[in-house]
Amino acid sequence: MKSQRKMLCICCSLISVGVQADESPLMVEVTRGVLLDQSASYFTSESMAYKPGADMAELLRSVNGVSGTRMGGRAIDPIIRGQRETQLNVLLDGAYIHGGCPNRMDPPTTYASGDSYDSVTLIKGSQTVLYGSGGSGGTVILTREKPLFNEQGYAATVTGVARSNGEGGTLSTDIAAGNDQGYFRFIGEVADMDSYEDGNDDSVRSAYRSRSGALIVGTQMGENTDLTISYDRNEERDVLFAGAGMDSPESNADIYRVKLEHSFDGGMIQRMKAELFQSNVDHLMDSYSLRDKTAGMFAPSSSDTSGGRVIFDGWFGAHQASFGVDYQNNTRNGVVYSYPANKLMGQLWPDVSIEQMGIFGEVSRSLSATNRVKLGLRYDYITADADNDNDVFMMNQTAAVLYGASPEQQSEHNIAGFVTWQHSLNQSYQVEMTASRSVRTADATERYMAKSNWIGNPWLAPEKHHQIEWVLSNTAKSPWSLSAYYNRIDDYILRYRDSSIERYRNVEAEIYGVEFEHQYPLSQQWLLKSNLSYTVGNNLDNDQALSRISPLSARLQALYQSGKWGGGIISSLVASQNEVCLASSDCAGLDVTPTAGYGLVDLFADYKISPAVTLAAGIDNVFDKTYRVHESRDDVFDPTPLQVNEPGRSVWMKLSARF
Structure with missing residues (x-):
């Protein structure tokens, strides 16, 4: 990671291989468009929470405008500006993985x-x-960099986290050895957590065990050519979900990647990057083995994704351009059996295959000293098919019978693009406007789910998002930014309830909102940060609210840093959400109930024991509030569904050592 990049810290006590002692370790760069001044302190208060998270999405929830649904202690599902699931593109070091x-x-x-x-x-x-x-809601890109080594040719980090609420923690290590010509790197983590308690001291089913490891091998094949090969293995065991009718006793994921990067000495094309990936998920969930029941259901499933892309970067006169092609194919299989009778009850995915082939390009240029534009265009050809839709299960049903007909292969020709204009008003102020069109195809669940109480729609049209966003920012000593966005969606894919059956249909919808961020340095040691976000979602077909839209929220942080000591206090305020679409009403949505507002206070501190060792500690939810995030998951098939409460007061400690 380069120190000049304007990124913001996820956790002040994280230390990773390849990070210098004077750099913040793991960072998040929040992007809204093209910066006129790349050295400007544009990203004002999009800081991540300092507390450790169960997974990446729990950390992302503290970014302004980002939320996430909770079903248990693990597997937070992120939401960005009211959009979720496959409305977001998430890349794990270049690889897509579908659960x-x-x-x-x-x-x-x-x-x-x-x-x-x-x-x-x-x-x-x-x-x-x-x-x-797709990516109408946003894109999350997780990246691994080439390590930086000490004089002995190695780098290593060991990190341990302990938590009081849930009585468990994590232990992770990051070890690399090599030089400029080649290296080996291993990253591993072990996590064991019991179920946490909410603010009422009630236990919430949320325990989990997790093991993960990654092996990365990199080599310099020539002066301008680098090859990287990596393998990731993730194992989840005995994962409990309070917000689902099932738990997951076992889930495994394998990710394979090959990357080739070449820089050209001259000409218009400066760099070529080629990537291939394969991700395989084997998942098992049941309703009895972790709940001390003698009968129930179990559902084995698999999701295999393969793909890759080739992208070129270069300059064509005054135009900076990136262009290329990509491919992705996802195949999913899943069935539901009764236990102990082992009778086929339904199909989660009847051998579903969704294939995407795309061609894309972006170009940007400076029109003047105060104006810059960026254009992007993309075309995708998509096919979707289900091979086992006529397999018979309970009561002589088939997927095709539940759909109403046997679906043929569906195909789509989708065109997306955007244009961004950025104008510098003066040395401190700049304004930016982006207009875009993005198209999201229906996913495997929306198209082909085949259970008696949950039925997909193979004939769903893809969502067409037409968005416009304005950003006014001040990059002076006390920077701030104000953004407003409006998204008009044709053929929005709505999940709704019809006579106790979950179904999907296309509707017209809109999502709009505002975000504000500000930071103010009180002194050389103290910094105040504040942010606010507000989102509205409407179903325009029936003039009702969309389900699970985040309420008005605000956060104020007072951060301290002096010498070896750091710390701060974070106050979060979330308003009530009464604009809901209840499953029990004529709206037939997925909201369980209106949600009360709440306020939280978190404390943290860290101390550099030595240049290589950092100790951090904190208290989350200091006043032990009982609360739940409005968007959080519930068991939609439970006769009396509920939302999952967040953890009550929790004390944590984190020790990181770099060798």
């Missing part, structure tokens, strides 16, 4: 801990076409 659970027990961020990647880039909204189709 094995249709109910999102394992979203992609489950397979990424905070210590396993070197940098995080969060692109809000539809501001790029380089990272696959």
Whole structure:
């Protein structure tokens, strides 16, 4: 990671291989468009929470405009500006991974801990076409960098975390050895957590055990050519979910990557990067083995994704350009059996295959000293098919019978693009406007789920998002930014309840909101940060609110840094959410109930014992509040569904050592 990049710290006590002592270790870069002044302190208060997180999405929840649904202690499912699931593109060091659970027990961020990647880039909204189709809500890019070694040719980090609420913790290590010509790197983590208690001291089913490891091998094949090969293994065991009718006794994920990067000595093309990946998920969930029941259901499933891309970067006169092609194919299989009778009850995914082939390009140039534009265009050809839709299960049903007909292969020709204009008003103020179109195809669950109480729609049209965003920012000594966005969605894919059956249909919808960030240095030691976000979502077909839209929220941070000591206090305020679409009403949505507002206070401190060793500690939810995030998950099939409460007061400690 380069120190001049304007990134923001996820956790002040994280230390990773390849990070210098004077750098912040793991950072998140929040992008809204093209900066006129790359040295400007543009990213004002998008700081991550300092507390350790169970997975990457729990860390991302503290970025302004980002939320996440909770079903248990693990597998937070991120939401950016009211958009979720496959409305977001999540890349794990260039690889896509699609979870094995249709109910999102394992979203992609489950397979990424905070210590396993070197940098995080969060692109809000539809501001790029380089990272696959869709991405209307945003793109999360997790990256591993080439390590930096000490004089002995190695680098190593060991990090331990202990938590009081849940009585467990994590132990991670990052070890690398090599030189400029080649290196080996191993990253591993072990996590064991019991169920936490909420503010009422009630136990919430949230225990989990997790093991992960990554082996990366890099070599310099020539003066300008680098090859990197990596393998990741993730194992989840005995994961409990209070917000689901099932738990996951076992889930495994394997990710394989090959990357080739070449820099050209001359000409218009400066760099070529080719990537291949394969990700395989095997997932098992059941309703009895971890709940002391003698009968129930179990559902084995698999999700295999392969793909790659080739991208070229270069200059064509005054135009800086990136262009290329990419490919992705996801195949999913999943069935539900009764236990102990072992009778087939339904199909999660009847041998579903969704294939995407895309061509894309972006170009930017400075029109003058105060004006810059960036354009992007993308075309995707997508096919979707289900091979086992006529397999018979309970009561002589088939997937095709539940759909109403046997679906043929579906195909789409999707065109997306954006234009960003940025204007410098003076030395401190700049204004930016982005207009974009992005197209998201329906995913495997929305198209092909085939259970008696949850039925997909193979004939869903893809979502067309037409967005416009304005940003006014001040990059002076006390920087701030104000952004407003509006998203008009044709053929929004709505999940709704019809006579106790979950179904999908296309509707017209809109999502809009505002975000504000500000930071103010009180002194050389103290810094105040504040932010605010507000999102509205409406179903325009029936003039009702969309389900699970984040309420108005604000955060104020007072941060201290002096010598070896650091610390701060974080206050979060979240308003009530009464604009809901209840499953029990004519709206037939997925909201369980209106949600009360709440306020939280977190404390943290860290101390550099030596240049290589840092001790951090904190108290989350200091006043032991009982609260729940409005968007959090519930068991939609439970006769009396509920939302999952967040943890009560929790004391944590983190020790990081670099060798």
